[in-house]
Amino acid sequence: MKKNLLLVLFIMVSAVSSAQFTVWEDDFDDADASDWILLDKDGNGSNWIARKNIKLDENNAIVDGNASVLGTYNIDLATASPLETLEDNLAISPVLDLSFYSGAVSLILNAQPSAYDSNQELSVYGSTSPDPATFTLIGKIMLERLTIDEPEFKDYSINISQFSGQSTVYIALGNNTTTGFIGYEIDKVSVNAQALLGLDDVASGAAVCKMNQNPVQEYLQLELGEQFQAEEATLKIYNFNGVLVKETPYKKDNLSVSELAQGVYFLLVSDNNRTAKLKFIKK
Incomplete structure (x- = not known):
């Protein structure tokens, strides 16, 4: 039985190193973009919606x-008439936490120029702050349209690996402000990462934080390195699929993980100045 469990855990760890992980996605099916920052930069009352x-x-x-x-x-949208001024709008995503991911990170947009439009260029910006003044251009995507009114949503990808490892990331979408257009439409937006933790990340975490028991059964016993400010430290536990399953402030008392299923987990320990990443097995 023990040999079988170890084999399963080995397979799971191997899969983690080669899987693709969906960090975040939004499909707008609830018609709610309240967690986005939508900027009507030209002030004409027309914006992303x-x-x-x-x-x-x-x-x-x-x-x-x-x-x-x-x-x-x-x-x-009421009269179908062109606006008097050319739109200049910016849609800023909710904050993304990429601190747990390594390797290639991609932004995937399922999008199209609206019906009755032609090919349109979409600008993609990035920042570690929601302040519009801090955004820099990551790249541009040409959204293609071949027909007049048929749906033509396609997946378009752009590399945002420059933000890999950052705990606070914002992505912004902006229309072409130099040529006319009818509409840009985003059906779904997601961020995918190629890997969770690299071996160097795990080794670095183990060097500054110590788990007194691994595998863990009911309580995770963690000793913080002196580099950490214990009163400011937080703990995040991610499962095998890269999903955040538990988040709590650090306490000297042991952290209960009894509710977690058996498997491989990843622990992020962070304060205002430092982050450590560790891997543990829940049995």
């Missing part, structure tokens, strides 16, 4: 399509 994709009916009036999107439009 969570809604259905646009279509025209037989009377050339705008009606709802079937996809729930985050969109920005250079037309009046």
Whole structure:
């Protein structure tokens, strides 16, 4: 029995090193973008909005399509007339925690130029602060449209690995401000990481923090290194799939993990100045 358990754990650890992990995603199916920062930079009252994709009916009036999107439009949605000024809007994502991930990190957009538009260039920015002044351009994606009114949502990918290991990351989407357009529509946005922890990360964590028991059965016994400010330290536990399953302030008392299923877990210990990463087995 013990040999079988060790074999399963070995397979799980091997899989972690080669898997793709979804760090975060938003599909706008709830028509809610309240956790995004939507900036009407030109101040004309038209902005990114969570809604259905646009279509025209037989009377050339705008009606709802079937996809729930985050969109920005250079037309009046009530009259379908072009706006007087060219849109300049910015959609800033909720904060992303990439401190637990290593290797290649990608932003995936399932998006299209709206119906009745042509190919449109979408700018992607990044920052470790939500302040719009701090964002720098990561790259540009050309959203393609081949037909007039058929749905043409496709996956587009851009590398954001420069933010790998950062605990506070914001991604922003901006329309082309130099040419006219009808609309940009984002059906789904996600961030994928190639790996969880590298061996160097785990070794570094073990050098400054000590687990007094591993495998762990009911309580995780952790001793912080002197580099950490114990009163400011927090603990995050991620499961085999990279999902955060527990978060708590550090206490000298042992941390209960009795509710966790058997398997491989990863522990992040962090204060305002330092982060350590450790791997443990729950039995």
